[in-house]
Amino acid sequence: MTGDHYFSTEPAAIAHRRDVTFTVAGREYRLASATGVFSAARLDPGTAVLLRKAELPGPETSGDLLDLGAGYGPIACVLATQATTARVWAVDVNARARDLATENAQRLGVADRVRVAAPDEVPAGLSFAQLWSNPPIRIGKEELHALLARWLPRLTPDGVAWLVVARHLGGDSLQRWLTDAGWRVDRHASQKGYRVLRVSR
Template identity: 50%
Template sequence: MSQGRQAGHTGDEQYFSAQPGSPDVRRTINVTLAGRPVKVQVSNGVFSSSRLDLGTSVLLKRAPEPPESGDFLDLGCGWGPIALELALLRGKARVWAVDVNERALDLTRANAQTNGLTNIRATLPDDLPGGQGFDLIWSNPPIRVGKAVLHQLLMDYLPRLNPGGAAYLVVQRNLGSDSLITWLSSQMPTDWGVAKYASAKGYRVIEVARP
């Protein structure tokens, strides 16, 4: 479940492998996060291993300002751009970065340390504290895993939204963003809101809001 598998994927190991089989060849790239230049490490076997993915970039630019504090989740963190953005924007928040890919988690931890961010917790899904809820979820989810796996993933985490919390998911339009909105609307409690929040560059940002 490396962060967002919507384009430019290099193999199934990004989806399911705890330990990618490709060589761990790390490279430093420069990206812009939270409006500032940031140096990060990337590697093989982790999504978007040479740049900031376009879908992720759309999410970071179009999602609303996060709350001042709380528990935030980057679901499928990859090398950590979403978690890093949230931690840079909100130093009082606790940012959970979750992925099944241990190389992705190691990169996220290294990138947090390099940039002096102590409020990121990079963890495997099974290592999340039991009953942990979230005030905010940002995700570029792994669309290409297929509907059944994607739907299960979303239903494992969206119900963890705390009252008043919201999730923002970026999904490529031609990979089923509109049908995902319809499906989510049928699955979430009737008083929850599910809607298209923004569109840009062929992507939709979907909002799931708990009252």
Template identity: 55%
Template sequence: MTQRGVAHCRTMNPVTESEHYFSARPSSAATDRVVEFTAGGVDLRLDASAGVFSSSRLDPGTAVLLRKAPLPSGDGEYLDLGCGYGPITVTLARVSTGRVTAVDVNDRALELVRRNADSNDVGDRVTAVLPDEAPKDRVYDEIWSNPPIRIGKDALHVLLLEWLPRLAHGGVAWLVVARHKGADSLASWLGTHGFTAVKHASQKGYRVLRVTRAADRASEDPHS
């Protein structure tokens, strides 16, 4: 098995991935792939396919996020925003006893998440849905995301302002963003929109941001 946080991929039918990973219905033929990696001391083997984000390997940013952010261990409601084929989703479900909601706009990705959850014996605690299918009133103890930077800054801001307010009181979001793709400016922007974003860790050009509600911090300050 590979070293922790490093993925090895066996590609069964290699193809060129020309589609953006945020296509709702990829037009390329589904091509079976297997991605293997270790996270939180758990060995994982996941199915992937063409037309899904980083289907040939564990994305380096995701690897940094799973290596550097503290993985949950107990009960809770967790969200994987932009789940792809499910490396974060399945990891969270395997290392904890909580429930994980996996959200993506890509139908093929959601099918893979369901398959991977079942094959890793966590299918009863994983729900994979399109954004509009997620309950509007559900709040999450933790939100995890390797956010889709390629959709553009404005669209990314809209996405985050839609989902980060669903953090439960005292909840935390863990985001990974490449430094050269605006991690520091994103942290500053979040600070102007009701959140506190601090750099938790850095590795291989990526920042892991710990994001909380600014109101939560203020309510804990007896002098506020």
């Protein structure tokens, strides 16, 4: 056992690699993963619900899109293949995850439009047309709120955020917190114990 979490900046565990295969919108994805990153062995069920139930961008979508807590990049890769003219930022604190996300963007031929970055590497003045996240609930409520308070204000005036949260991990209380913070929050879908939230100004 190690003290690693998927939100460790430099995982100490040996990187045992594997491929993760999943299908979104009729397209099969085969992405590289490794121990020491979030849901290394399979597409996380919450992420699967998010990609199945939220409104995926299309070829007409432009601007900058953000995958917050990108891990090895499943959301970022889907966004980049769906929104063929948008730029996608895959942001994660975990260096191993960032390396894998970079590799996966190259595998799919979208590396020219996917920017993989640590949080502090994202240009300060950049705004996002869309924010997508399966947020790291297990960092704790206070840290989670601080994370969202940092990134949600960077949405463009008509921007939208898509979040997925397990109900038993506080999905409903997070919805109340966001509403109290002045955001418009719609429970877009529920499936398999997960809430898909659409957040806008």
